[in-house]
Amino acid sequence: MSISHKKHDVFISFRGEDTRKTFIVHLHHALMKENIDAFVDNNLKRGDEVWDSLVEAIKDSHMSLVVFSKYYATSKWCLNELLKILECRELQGQVVIPVFYNIDPSHVRHQRESYEIAFGKYERESRNDESLKKKVSDWKKALKDAANISGWDSSNFR
Structure with a gap:
């Protein structure tokens, strides 16, 4: 039996403008208090390529939250992180836990309300761009797949 040696216990994917100074700072502190190494993007080394560092951190984590x-869906970075996270789930068996912070899980699953608005914009941008059209389709599937994973809904907790 081989033991997987990963650098991080948890990778946290989040939309910074929505949650960094509220929910994420408390979540990260609570995990650190329990000696759980959680990677958040402010752990990036200065001078490193951001996307490459994020991909490495995702791949080098036991699980992703x-x-x-x-406004998660308004960030192409977040959506691309989600694609990489779900790829690691499929290929490496990484545990993925969705947390629905002040949003109905069905809005994520079916791209409603703010998610629908974000995807309307992406679809307009992709009219003449086949690679973006494919990416938009991949993002929609990823959101649906992730929202179908059992997770936590903040409306059920303090």
Whole structure:
């Protein structure tokens, strides 16, 4: 039996503008208090390529927490992180836990309300761009797949 040696216990994917100074700072503190190494993007080394560092951190984590918030879908970075996280789930068996922070899980699953608005914009942008059209389709599937994973809904907790 081989033991997987990963650098991080948890990778946290989140939309910074929505949650960084509220929910994420408390979540990160609570995990650190329990000696759980949680990677958040402010752990990036200065001078490193951001995307490459994020991909490496995702791949080098035992699990990922995906914090869906009202404007998560407005970030192409977040959506691309989600694709990489779900790829690691499929290929490496990484545990993925969605957290629905002040958003109904069905809005994520079916791209309603703020998610629908974000995807309307992406679809307009992709009219003449086949690679973006494919990416938008992949993002929609990823949101649906992630929202179908059992997770936590903040409306059920303090």
